[in-house]
């Protein structure tokens with residue numbers, strides 16, 4: 155090993171590209187103490203191989219009788235000699251206590267050396283016997299790695315302090331105050347532990363969790379905080395109420411407690427829906443001139459050809475309020491990397507009306523018309539002179555439209571002035587089959603219908619900035635009305651507050667379905683951010699629901 159270490163720095167060159175990596179590795183391999191350690195390692199190995207027998211295995215005793223050998227350095231050398239001669243490389247354990255009681259053969263003395271990290275175990279008091287028992291061992295934690303402490307072991311003493319009469323909180327205090335080595339006296343649990351399989355389940359968290367705010371968690375310190383959208387590796391589901399998990403992005407191997415799916419669902423059901431979910435669907439401002447507020451959006455407007463007439467607005471019929479069956483807890487996910495040449499993922503936009511979805515979609519289309527595409531809506535209204543079928547709209551009869559509704563051909567549809575308008579699933583497929591990225595904006599409650607292996611939607615939530623910034627950036631912006639509204643144009647200052655409120659409600663209610671949030675403050679900054687994000691969707695690995703990878 156020593157020779158290898160010496161030759162390493164000169165061999166680094168072709169393999170290390172960044173100069174800072176090179177400096178780091180040179181410093182690391184040039185470290186003097188590393189050389190010394192490797193030297194000792196090599197010598198010890200050589201010693202083991204050649205099996206020399208020590209003449210003495212306690213030179214210290216002999217040395218203590220010779221005056222010359224009493225200097226500190228020589229004493230140290232002799233003591234190292236003895237350690238090697240006795241092959242006693244393990245840390246020295248304290249002698250077994252002499253006052254071991256009746257059940258002496260079932261008592262185990264365990265000594266763990268703990269650095270700053272927590273022990274990684276939780277305890278509880280047994281209701282019947284009053285004994286302090288090990289309740290959980292956190293996967294990857296200090297206790298787990300030692301392999302010496304097991305669930306169900308009864309704790310008798312910590313650092314010589316009896317714990318029989320102590321409350322779990324007091325024991326925790328003793329534990330947290332002790333540094334370095336901790337000695338436990340335990341009565342091992344006789345039950346065989348079933349070794350759990352190495353868990354490889356990854357989930358996306360669909361809610362925020364802060365153990366400090368959770369009244370039910372058995373041990374706050376053992377909890378793992380996470381945010382909506384975090385990717386978690388589930389390490390143990392042995393306990394029905396508290397699972398163990400670690401954050402995928404963190405190197406820390408130690409698991410923390412998180413509420414199990416069932417438990418989270420149960421308490422969500424008990425709590426009932428949050429009051430903030432009362433999102434009323436407001437009719438579009440374009441279909442209803444006297445309307446004050448801003449509501450959810452509808453799509454079907456962005457026609458490449460006609461920027462003015464594409465604004466036919468109507469109420470979507472497939473309205474669904476928050477579905478209590480879908481309590482947002484965890485969703486099992488898997489890494490997905492789009493293969494070159496494979497169909498693009500559908501890019502879905504959501505956001506409050508007026509936030510700038512059309513503006514952003516338009517900019518994307520203009521930036522690369524060969525690469526991006528938008529759907530052409532269907533309508534039952536009569537074709538006007540200057541219009542062509544399949545350009546502004548697909549013109550179909552009312553009867554056919556109703557049949558298609560019945561056959562679930564539309565992702566969204568609505569009625570305006572007695573005519574139907576809608577976006578069909580086939581119109582999305584048609585864009586995707588041309589190997590284009592399909593840009594679609596929908597009401598947020600439609601997202602879940604698009605979340606299929608076929609579309610693999612990437613959902614972008616466009617969010618308004620703070621009110622002050624809205625007033626600053628939108629000074630010249632106007633709401634353009636469609637031809638149906640005789641082209642009326644009005645400033646939309648009064649709608650800012652409503653836009654921000656709607657955005658908050660959307661984020662609250664559907665935030666767990668968003669893959670990316672883009673704040674549309676400065677338009678060109680928002681657009682550049684969007685473009686970069688969409689590029690990574692095409693080229694990088696992303697977490698998607700497991701079911702999407704099975705097709």
Ligand SMILES: Nc1ncnc2c1ncn2[C@@H]1O[C@H](COP(=O)(O)OP(=O)(O)OP(=O)(O)O)[C@@H](O)[C@H]1O
Nearest residue numbers: 451507508509510511512513627631632675676677
């Ligand atoms: N970042 C921005 N800075 C300034 N003006 C903007 C910005 N984003 C959008 N606008 C302007 O705001 C107005 C509304 O934008 P746009 O029509 O894209 O909104 P939308 O979200 O599609 O609304 P709707 O759902 O009503 O169609 C337009 O005049 C647009 O040019």
